[in-house]
Amino acid sequence: MELRYLLKEIFVDRLRVLLTLLAIAWGTFAISFMLAVGQGFLKSISGFMSQMGSHSMVISPGISSMSFQGNLAGTIISFTPKDIEALKHLAFVKNLSAEYSMQDQLKYSSKSTSLHISGVDENYLALHPVSLKTGRFINAHDIANRSDVIILGSEISKALFKNKNPVGQWVNLGPFALQVVGMAKASQNQFSLYEMPNNYLAWLPASLFNILYPGQAPKFLLLSIKGHGEKPAQKTVLAVLAQAKHLDPTDQALVKFSSNDAALKAVTGFFHGLEWFLGALGGITLLVASFGIANMMLLAIRRATPMIGLRMALGALPYQIARNYLIEGLLLSLVGGFVGFLFSLLVIKAANLILPNINLFGPVHLFLILSWPLALFIILILAVVGLCAGIFPALHAARIQPVEALRHE
């Protein structure tokens, strides 16, 4: 009830109130919008990353570094079909695919290019996304029949066929002729776990690979996990392989795990950093705005000093006066913040309408998110700003003496 009069005391200086509210609104907008950008980008990136097989890992063989049960250090690990079967039976293994690899020359009429040949099965696509531009990928039928087919990476296709469609053409790998059945899209994937990006690979059925290059063990095991942490999963995998080969299960050198979770972490870290930076920027704006509120209230209090003295003379207690100014600061901050927040919601809505139509980051689809926890966080910040703004004027007002009522111009 009394608060109404205090607000009117402040609103005498309309322009100042307006500017201060605007500053609060702007600061809130900045925080809200920027946090939404941070969160949205993070979500976009991790969405993209999970598309390329989040929670999947790549296992490559190593060399034992400890002696164990008569096996000396320096044993070279190679993955056997038995290992693969054993790993497939682990409860947390959702999908597993072995990838064979060999460097070779691929020829088409007079042209030739050196490349990495990957021998993979039909599960491979679920673990390592390859988007096809034309044609198809390896299927179960190819594996069963050792079909003489090959899928080319974009750069390989370019080297042999320029911009012509390679599907249906026959290429030569040493003495063997293979029919091209598919071609991969050029990938801008920066987060590959491989030494060689997709663009310089060609894939053929693993069963065929074993005939072309007999005696080769898989170069990588790709595997995805479910309902299990990454670390414990790695520990179990290591234990299974060590047991099969009579090696020390604590020997970290037996195999190398690479996971795109690690890459994800790096990217996530970057975007968290961005979030902090942008959030801090908005925070500073709010801090300045909070000074603005405080200054405005102090001016109003200076003008109203005889009236505050009068209230004291009429029996108001200092804490009652202080409380009113605290609430007032809070109110101003929340009102300004509400406006800024609404505005940020509008802008975010608009941005989400426009963003899908611009392809800034290739395959990564950007969008902005303003989640409830974020909104609560912003309200909390505004409350703190309001209290900070109000506390100093409130204490100042509480110190005014009732005798001030007796003084007059």
Place this chain on the structure above:
Amino acid sequence: MNNYPLIHCENIYKDYQLGQVSVHALQDINLSIDKGEYVAVLGASGSGKSTLMSILGCLDQPTGGHYFFDGVDVSRLNTKQLALIRNQKIGFIFQAFHLMPYATALDNVALPLIYRGMKLQERQARARIELERVGLADRMLHHPSELSGGQQQRVAIARALVTKPKLLLADEPTGNLDSASGKDIMAIFDACLKEGATIIVVTHDNQLAKRMQKTLRLQDGKLVR
């Protein structure tokens, strides 16, 4: 009836410290005022009239001596107790009216009752009665800027009376008013007096002072006979 005076001052001093210099606003004030008395405080500008009122009204503490109000040694009271005494027992009227410009006459009069934690309905009911008493029944919802000086001062008087105070203090209540409005105010005081209030009025007007039973004359912070 209690037999002690409503107001009793013993060797009251009030000094203001202004840097190195101390101003002796009041020096060795001794006085007693009984319930129901009508007292004028006279003196030149700067003689300490307002300072005396601030002490009698428990707005400020003396720097020396003892002030007994309604049998209580005020110098022993804390901020909270002083606020309570002001709210329950003392009504103030100021030369500058001090009305809230954004509030109606009714809300202005009801203000002191807020600090009693009284409900809105009762506050307004009481404020209405007081406004009628000072002859402003038809101006209750007006804002101060829509009232004449005399009407504003009557609102201020209604605000002072709404708490049914034992003591009414007025610091030059007619200082900003023409003589006709001044007379209205004095008539209200007379009516209050009949109802048993104790009133102390600071005035420059000797004519006015003559109507009162007792005159306190201040000169350079001292009482003179």
